[in-house]
Amino acid sequence: MPDCVVRAFQAALAEAWRFVGQTAPNPAVGCALLDEAGEVLGVAAHHRAGALHAERLALEQARQAGVLDRVRTAVVTLEPCNHTGRTRPCTEALLESPVKTVWIGCADPNPHVAGGGAACLTGAGVTVRWLAQAPNGAALAARCAALLAPFAMRMAQGRPWITVKQALDQHGSMVPPAGQTTFTTPDSLRFAHALRRATDLVITGTGTVRADAPSFTVRHVEDHAERRRTLVVCGQQDHVSPHWLEQANNRFDVRFCPDIRELPALLAETPALWAMVEAGPTLLAALRAQDMWDDWLTIRQDASGADHFSVTTRHATALPTTPLALFPEWARCAEE
Numbered sequence: 001m002p003d004c005v006v007r008a009f010q011a012a013l014a015e016a017w018r019f020v021g022q023t024a025p026n027p028a029v030g031c032a033l034l035d036e037a038g039e040v041l042g043v044a045a046h047h048r049a050g051a052l053h054a055e056r057l058a059l060e061q062a063r064q065a066g067v068l069d070r071v072r073t074a075v076v077t078l079e080p081c082n083h084t085g086r087t088r089p090c091t092e093a094l095l096e097s098p099v100k101t102v103w104i105g106c107a108d109p110n111p112h113v114a115g116g117g118a119a120c121l122t123g124a125g126v127t128v129r130w131l132a133q134a135p136n137g138a139a140l141a142a143r144c145a146a147l148l149a150p151f152a153m154r155m156a157q158g159r160p161w162i163t164v165k166q167a168l169d170q171h172g173s174m175v176p177p178a179g180q181t182t183f184t185t186p187d188s189l190r191f192a193h194a195l196r197r198a199t200d201l202v203i204t205g206t207g208t209v210r211a212d213a214p215s216f217t218v219r220h221v222e223d224h225a226e227r228r229r230t231l232v233v234c235g236q237q238d239h240v241s242p243h244w245l246e247q248a249n250n251r252f253d254v255r256f257c258p259d260i261r262e263l264p265a266l267l268a269e270t271p272a273l274w275a276m277v278e279a280g281p282t283l284l285a286a287l288r289a290q291d292m293w294d295d296w297l298t299i300r301q302d303a304s305g306a307d308h309f310s311v312t313t314r315h316a317t318a319l320p321t322t323p324l325a326l327f328p329e330w331a332r333c334a335e336e
Helices: 003-017 054-064 090-095 116-123 138-157 186-198 206-212 242-251 260-268 281-289 330-335
Strands: 030-035 040-045 071-076 101-104 127-130 161-168 201-205 229-234 252-257 274-277 295-301 307-313
Touching: 003 030, 003 040, 003 071, 003 101, 003 138, 030 054, 040 054, 054 071, 054 090, 090 116, 116 127, 138 161, 161 186, 161 281, 186 274, 186 295, 186 307, 201 206, 201 281, 206 229, 206 281, 229 242, 229 260, 242 252, 252 260, 260 281, 274 281
Parallel strands: 071 101, 101 127, 161 274, 161 295, 201 229, 201 274, 229 252
Antiparallel strands: 030 040, 030 071, 295 307
8 A cells, every 4th residue: 555545544434533422313424525636626525414515525525626637546534424314425426537446445334225335436446445455555444444433333223422531540449539539640630631532432330420520521621612422320319409400401312221120222312423431430330341341441440540441342352442542542442
């Protein structure tokens, strides 16, 4: 795989990552366009459901910039769609452009349309290359798979990807010191809020609500504009204060789940792709017992006050497929 294609995939992934947490129920997708010499002419991503898909937006931006006629290669993190939804097929847009080669990071995981985009392009004479088949493509293919993991989970199991975040002090306790709401470092706090920003849904328990009256808002990092998420509270509604619930309803679509066994069905009713669990040890133990999680992020503080990150995933492969791998902090998780 040429270096220019490597750089294009890196740019497409970075652009798509900016919109993770805003595209549901659609996946986050990035696209880069190159000319014959390998120069990147433009990079775009899908912003939100109903907006242009990454390929169409990239091509439109190239047209507006006056460089569309120079485009020869498209690099896409996900197989271009070949069906009409809220927008027309991306294969159609690519075939109407000067694109001669399309590099694809991941196949479409939707079982009803898988392979249709690549087959359509190939049948029309476009050269289709798969990132995973390139000798030097494994690491980038894993990053594309990480970006797609929440959508792939929705397609495979009908529910969002579930990430558990658990902070522990040097003694293994989740309870902050008296008068504090957290004991993690400012960097870890920013990481936690960046994770909130990337997810579509928060899962918590009535015990956490009673103990902390958490707002679950995104702070310390800039949130997506006008983003309204879903908040699922495990337990009975009458176990939380009416005042807290009133405040929560102003920010979230609040759902209660009295029985943990009903959680998968409740999650399936939402459009969420990625759910984050912020709860106490009782709910975490119940989720673990039910195997109702996909990756588990642990932030453990040592005696000196330094935080150490680790991630466990139930979908282990040779390379990480967890969407947490796209955070800058992943390097620390992998090392520790």
